[in-house]
Each structure stands twice: as C-alpha cells, then as structure tokens.
Amino acid sequence: MKGDRIYQLALKKALMDNADLNEVFALLMKAKKVSNYKAIYALGTWYLFGTHVKKDVYKAFELLLEAAENNIPEACFDIANSYEEGVGTVKDVNQAFVNYMKAALLGHKQSIYEVGRLYYYGIGVKKDKQLAKVWLDIANFYGISE
Template sequence: MKGDKLYHKALNEANAENPDLALVFDLLDRASKQNNSKATYALGTWYLFGKHISKDDKKAFEMLSIAAAQFHPEACFDLAKCYEEGTGSKKDLRLAFKNYQKASLLGDKQSIYEVGRCYYYGIGTEVDRELADMWLAVASENGIEN
C-alpha cells in the first residue's frame, strides 16, 4: 500500500524511548497524503482525542471520513460514533447506523454490537428486535457485551 514505508517509520519512531512526535506527525501526514488509510486514521484519532496535538473535532471528522471511504474498519467505527454524537459534524443517526454496519462487515467486532443496539432501540433504523437479537448474539460470540 502506498505510504506504508512512511507509516511504519512513524510507528517505529512513536515506539522509541523518547519519540520525536513532530517527526511522527510529519511521517503520518506524508503517508496520509499518499492515501494510506492507516496513517489517515491515526491522524484522525490524534485530532479526535487531542493526543499529541490540539483536539479538533472537525479535522478529526474529515480525516476519519477519508479513512472510512478507504474501507478502514476502525475509521468507520469512529466515524459512526461521530455521527451518533454530533462530533465534528451534525448528528445523523442514519449515517451512524450505516457506518456501524460498514465497520462490522469490515471486521470491527465492537461494531457488531453497535448494529444490534441500533436495531434494538431504532437508532438510525427501524426497531427490529429479531435482527437485534441476531446481531447481539454474534457480538456475544465474539466476546463483545455491553
């Protein structure tokens, strides 16, 4: 994948005893500009949680949207949370549900539970307790119970 060398350099630097966070950010930014979804997601989480840089919900939402469009499972999950909570964008429960579904189909286990929760309570979709029970059972089989 394009940008993987830069992304792995960033990981190595981030895991160093005294990491140069400005260098890590630069490497992630350069990898992201090469459409590396892992780097874009990493930067999105930095902005989302204010980790190593100033918290910026709008920038986080933008970065997570890009990584989710590149089928990054965790980005889809975090984007769904942003839509559900109105973080960095307007609250949109339909898009939250859609992104939880996408994340679950891409292998994000927590999203399996979230899809079941959405069906159970009618969050972004119609209430469907039968579907909710199926999704929640699969989540439980994967060790996810909330």
C-alpha cells in the same frame, strides 16, 4: 497500500520510549500525502483526542471520513460514533447506523455489538428485536457485551 512503509516506520517510532512525536507526526503527514488511509486515520485520531496537536473535532471528522470512505474499519466505527454523538458533524443516527454496519462488515468487532444495539432500540433503523438478537449473539460470541 501506498505509503505503508512510511506509516509502519511512524508506528515503530511512536512506540519507542521517549518517542519524538514531531517526527512521528511528520512521517504520518508524509504517508498522508501519498493517500495512505491508515496514516490518515491515525492523524484523525490525533485531532479527535488532541494528541500532540490541538484538538479539532472538525478536522478529525474530515480525516476520519476520508479513511472510512476507503474502508478502514476503525475509521468507519469512529465516524459512526461521531454521527451518533454529533461530534465534529451534525448528529445523524441514520449515518451512524450505515457506518456501524460498514465497520461490522469490514470485521470491526465492537461495531457488531453497535449494530445490534441500534436494531434493538430502533436508532437510525427500524426497530427489529430479532435482528438485534442475531447481531448481539454474534458480538457475544466475540466476547463483546457493550
């Protein structure tokens, strides 16, 4: 992926003792400029939680959505959660289900549980306890129970 070396350098620097977050942020922005979707996801989480930047759930949603549209599993999960809770966007349980499903199919394990939960309660999808059991059993196999 374009910008992976810059993104990896940002991660390495972020994990250092006394990390210079200004430098990390600059590296992530540089990687974002070449459409590195992992960096775009990382920046989205910074805005979502107010890490070194002013918290801005709308900016976070925009960045996370871009990463999710480019198949970053964690971004799909965060977008699903944003739609389910109405954080940075209008609450939309149908879109929450679609994005949890996408994240699950991309291998995001917590999303497997979430798909089962939504089927069980009929949130954003028709209630189906049999499908819920299948998804929840798979989640349980991976050690995820909530």
